[in-house]
Amino acid sequence: MLRHRLAACALLAGALALPAFAEEAKTPTPKELLAKSTPAEWRTPDPRNLLVMTLPAGRVLIELASDYTPLHAANLRTLAHEHYFDGLSINRVQDNFVTQWDDPASDSDPVDESKLKPLGSARKTLPPEFTRAIDPKLPWTRLPDGDIYAPEVGFSEGFPAARDPKRGQTWLAHCYGAVGVARDIGAQSGNGSALYAIIGQAPRGLDRNLAVAGRVIEGMERLSALPRGPAPMGFYTDPGQRVPITSVHLAADLPEAERPRVEVLRTDSATFAALIEAKRNRRDAFYTVPAGKIDLCSIGIPVREKK
Amino acid sequence: MLRHRLAACALLAGALALPAFAEEAKTPTPKELLAKSTPAEWRTPDPRNLLVMTLPAGRVLIELASDYTPLHAANLRTLAHEHYFDGLSINRVQDNFVTQWDDPASDSDPVDESKLKPLGSARKTLPPEFTRAIDPKLPWTRLPDGDIYAPEVGFSEGFPAARDPKRGQTWLAHCYGAVGVARDIGAQSGNGSALYAIIGQAPRGLDRNLAVAGRVIEGMERLSALPRGPAPMGFYTDPGQRVPITSVHLAADLPEAERPRVEVLRTDSATFAALIEAKRNRRDAFYTVPAGKIDLCSIGIPVREKK
Numbered sequence: 001m002l003r004h005r006l007a008a009c010a011l012l013a014g015a016l017a018l019p020a021f022a023e024e025a026k027t028p029t030p031k032e033l034l035a036k037s038t039p040a041e042w043r044t045p046d047p048r049n050l051l052v053m054t055l056p057a058g059r060v061l062i063e064l065a066s067d068y069t070p071l072h073a074a075n076l077r078t079l080a081h082e083h084y085f086d087g088l089s090i091n092r093v094q095d096n097f098v099t100q101w102d103d104p105a106s107d108s109d110p111v112d113e114s115k116l117k118p119l120g121s122a123r124k125t126l127p128p129e130f131t132r133a134i135d136p137k138l139p140w141t142r143l144p145d146g147d148i149y150a151p152e153v154g155f156s157e158g159f160p161a162a163r164d165p166k167r168g169q170t171w172l173a174h175c176y177g178a179v180g181v182a183r184d185i186g187a188q189s190g191n192g193s194a195l196y197a198i199i200g201q202a203p204r205g206l207d208r209n210l211a212v213a214g215r216v217i218e219g220m221e222r223l224s225a226l227p228r229g230p231a232p233m234g235f236y237t238d239p240g241q242r243v244p245i246t247s248v249h250l251a252a253d254l255p256e257a258e259r260p261r262v263e264v265l266r267t268d269s270a271t272f273a274a275l276i277e278a279k280r281n282r283r284d285a286f287y288t289v290p291a292g293k294i295d296l297c298s299i300g301i302p303v304r305e306k307k
Numbered sequence: 308m309l310r311h312r313l314a315a316c317a318l319l320a321g322a323l324a325l326p327a328f329a330e331e332a333k334t335p336t337p338k339e340l341l342a343k344s345t346p347a348e349w350r351t352p353d354p355r356n357l358l359v360m361t362l363p364a365g366r367v368l369i370e371l372a373s374d375y376t377p378l379h380a381a382n383l384r385t386l387a388h389e390h391y392f393d394g395l396s397i398n399r400v401q402d403n404f405v406t407q408w409d410d411p412a413s414d415s416d417p418v419d420e421s422k423l424k425p426l427g428s429a430r431k432t433l434p435p436e437f438t439r440a441i442d443p444k445l446p447w448t449r450l451p452d453g454d455i456y457a458p459e460v461g462f463s464e465g466f467p468a469a470r471d472p473k474r475g476q477t478w479l480a481h482c483y484g485a486v487g488v489a490r491d492i493g494a495q496s497g498n499g500s501a502l503y504a505i506i507g508q509a510p511r512g513l514d515r516n517l518a519v520a521g522r523v524i525e526g527m528e529r530l531s532a533l534p535r536g537p538a539p540m541g542f543y544t545d546p547g548q549r550v551p552i553t554s555v556h557l558a559a560d561l562p563e564a565e566r567p568r569v570e571v572l573r574t575d576s577a578t579f580a581a582l583i584e585a586k587r588n589r590r591d592a593f594y595t596v597p598a599g600k601i602d603l604c605s606i607g608i609p610v611r612e613k614k
Contacts (some may be wrong), residue, residue: 029587095528096483130595145455148600176403176508185593200531201483201508201605205589205598221402221535224507243312269405282512288437291512293455298508300403 002058027283033274034265034302041242041276043158043267044306047251047259049073051080051193051214056088060219061260065159065212067138068172069129072213075122076192077250083117084193085248094234096200099223100182102193104242107235119193128187129211131171134163138170139268143276144291149204153296155267159215160296162207165204172212175202175297177220181211202297217264217303261306275302334590340581341572341609350465351613352509354558354566356380358521359385361553362397367526368567369486372466372519374445376436377481379488379520382429382499384557389427391500392555397533401541403507406530407489409500411549414542426500435494436518438478441470445477446575450583453601456480456511460603462574466522467603469514479519482509482604484527488518506531509604524571524610568613582609 049064066073079085085302091107092100105115126157140163142154153173160178163170175292178198183190190211197216216223226243236242251259265272276299281290358369372379385391391516398414399407412422447470449461457469460480467485470477481487485505490497497518504523523530536543543549558566572579583606588597 093532095531128595148452148454148602149598174527187595203605205586205600205605208596209594209599224402225400225532225534227532279512287516288435288494289515291456291514293512295455295508295511298510298512 014278027278027281028274030275030278030302031211033271033278034304037265037269037271040303041266041271042263043266044263045217045251047254049075049214050251050260051076051248052254052260053219054300055222055243056246057222058219059260060222061217061262062214063158063217063264064214065157065172067135067157068132068159068170069181069211070160071123071126072129072190072192072211076213077252078108078120078122079192080248080250081253082122083247084120084122085245087245088117089242089244090223091229091242092196092233092235093199093228093277095228097198097203097234098180098196099199099226100194100196100234101243101245102182102195104239106194121192122191122193124191125186125188126191126211129192130187130208131169134165134168134170141268141273143294143296143299145295146148147296149207155272155299155301158217158264158267158301159212160299164295166296169208171186171208172215172298173202174204174206174210174212176200177216178202178212179214179216180206181213183210197223204297216261217301218260218262235288263304263306265302265303265304272301275299332564334398334585334588335581336518337582337585337609340578340585341611344572344576344578347610348573348578350573351570352465352524352558354561355384355560356521357567358383358555359558359561360392361524362529362550362553363553364529365526366567368524368569369521369528370465370524370571371521372464372479374442374464374475375466375468376488376518376520378430378433379436379497379499379518382433384435384559385427385429387555387557388560390430391424391427391429391553392552394552395424396549396551397530398536398549399503399540399542400506400533400535402535404505404510405487405503406506406533407501407503407541407551408550409489409502411546413501419580426498429498429500430497431498432493433498433518436498437569438476438513441472441475441477448580450601450603450606452587454600454603456514462579462606462608465524465571465574465608467606468520469603476515478515480509480603481505481511481513481517481519483507484523485519486521486523487510487513487576488520490517504530511604518613524608525567525569548613570611570613572609574608579608582606 045063051062055058064073090101147153154161160173160175181190182194231237280294352370356371360367373380397408454460459470467480467482488497489501538544587601
């Protein structure tokens with residue numbers, strides 16, 4: 001009586017196209033597809049674009065989108081280099097929306113500016129970088145199934161992204177795991193000292209209104225499974241509920257032996273295309289109706305430990 | 308220096324169209340819209356369609372979709388009435404996918420059938436109910452922005468749903484909070500004794516392949532913020548990690564004084580339409596580019612304590 005275990009297997013299918021029974025599957029499994037991938041299809045994130053956040057529960061890796069939000073990436077490098085985030089905390093977790101970390105002193109109302117941690121040599125404000133001009137030199141793997149929010153969606157340099165060719169604009173999408181820059185009402189008021197990660201249904205209405213500075217590539221569950229805050233918008237009310245940030249280092253600032261050894265599947269690789277196609281059309285016995293479609297934010301990007 | 312708090316306010320906007328500054332907002336806030344709602348726009352869930360799940364952390368309310376999956380609703384009423392779920396547990400939490408509860412004895416491999424909790428007078432298998440015929444008598448509030456998975460999407464009786472008029476079919480969508488029926492490889496193998504709730508980006512590829520039996524209308528964070536399981540597919544490995552289910556009662560089986568006193572905004576009400584429109588087009592100062600669109604699974608349905 002394998003019903004439940006099988007149901008579980010079949011359910012996983014939804015997550016990354018893993019059939020319930022490999023032997024009955026006509027759609028290759030992710031495992032099978034990844035086993036056939038070539039070393040050249042994997043990339044090692046540039047240590048200058050990799051933030052290593054250490055929480056009491058473990059490590060969270062964030063890859064910075066240096067070609068999409070370069071000024072924000074630069075400011076985040078500075079903040080990490082100068083240990084700005086060390087000792088700050090996660091102060092807000094709102095169900096089906098965001099986990100946010102920043103200086104808890106900034107969340108009081110009114111804010112006592114004398115209590116704020118100085119930003120050091122980081123810039124206090126930045127140009128918006130909510131969109132950028134389409135550059136044919138940047139890789140673009142377009143998805144075939146369209147999108148209700150943007151004329152085109154796909155992947156670029158490992159990030160789910162959208163495009164409007166008529167306007168010549170492209171931008172990163174607020175998918176699960178996206179790391180965005182909180183800001184004040186002014187479009188130029190963000191600087192990276194307050195960041196949020198998307199932990200629910202993609203709030204794509206934020207696209208083009210906030211800078212997506214990067215994406216969580218490891219340890220997402222350390223942000224998504226935290227207790228939701230009881231106050232409006234998910235703020236913690238008791239300072240004891242806050243999750244302390246041990247440190248946020250730029251991988252490039254770490255001795256080479258201490259840098260995370262991870263590889264990410266290239267989103268312009270044949271194996272990634274095959275993974276997407278396998279997920280679009282499930283042809284194993286469990287599925288009575290393959291969707292034939294996939295939305296941008298439902299596609300996971302494989303990450304593995306580097307050998 | 309209100310930057311972070313304001314950023315947080317502005318961010319919430321993504322969740323349910325709450326502007327950062329009510330006084331500057333041109334888009335009405337949900338609070339303003341709800342304040343103008345009439346009593347007739349709210350409905351009290353039928354106690355025969357309301358499951359009250361009690362976990363150590365508190366209550367989770369699930370409304371059954373009796374017009375979409377009537378046989379599954381009937382079986383779930385029987386299982387609850389006969390205390391099938393009491394003493395079982397949440398055994399699987401897979402990040403960005405599902406939280407699943409069932410008989411933990413069914414998750415071993417191989418399963419020792421003698422250890423399984425009997426289903427009592429509930430049916431062992433059920434017809435699929437993955438879709439149903441479109442019935443003009445059922446309310447249908449169509450969304451204007453389309454969908455990549457289905458010809459039409461919208462709301463029916465409080466549930467996010469999809470339609471294919473050419474095939475004459477309609478079905479409930481696997482949005483955040485949807486409660487589905489895990490099953491074996493056979494389409495008729497589900498019975499409701501193993502259920503899952505969606506806790507991440509909507510896995511719409513499951514639509515029409517599994518029965519959506521209901522939707523969490525309260526207490527979602529008690530399912531979504533649980534620790535993710537370390538085993539493949541998010542299964543807990545240590546029985547001590549499992550979250551015990553104190554009880555699952557049908558509200559109709561409870562004395563009237565003990566029934567949850569909640570009301571849900573009707574999804575065919577003018578106020579719900581106004582909430583959707585406010586979320587589609589944010590016109591407060593924070594937003595530089597209103598999306599002009601909204602996807603089915605990004606719309607929350609207000610629930611309130613009954614006065």
